[in-house]
Amino acid sequence: MGNEVAKDDLVKSGKICPYCSNPTDYVDSQEVYRTRSYGMVYLCRPCSAYVGVHKGTNKALGRLANAELRKAKMEAHQWFDQIARTEAGVINSVWPEFVKVTSNREKAYLWLSKMLGIAVEDCHIGMFDVETCDKVIQISKKAIENHGFGMPTRPPGIDEEFFK
Secondary structure: OHHHHHHHHHHHOOOEOOOOOOEOEEEEOHHHHOOOOOOEEEEEOOOOEEEEEOOOOOOEOOOOEOHHHHHHHHHHHHHHHHHHOOOOOHHHHHOOOOOOOOOHHHHHHHHHHHHHOOOHHHOOHHHOOHHHHHHHHHHHHHHHHHHHOOOOOOOOOOOHHHHO
């Protein structure tokens, strides 16, 4: 069990490839993008999987992704960001209850964590696999559709104590 936890932490930190379990290389992103540098990345050469890092750190933005997962993450962000990033605060009509958080984006990730049935600490598209990205797409599409009809999309299983 201890080795699995340690390996999972190394995968989440970008240091181990989730596809082949080989150590990754910490390289300039120009190796991936060829045209210019966008900062550093963790790269698994055999799998062509990579992940960028937070600017000025070596902290991975998510887990390494191959072409299929990169495409799924981009589509998941395309739909979810319509809820989380809009100035109109779509999250506040999708989930109208007041939640004590500091931003619409945080509220949107809390909402998504409840919709997926996972801990909010684990709810980040950068950490998701293809299957979870597909769920995010479906959940977000439905919420946007409901929003268009003026209907909220309240997470399941939330009792009134949650809002106090």
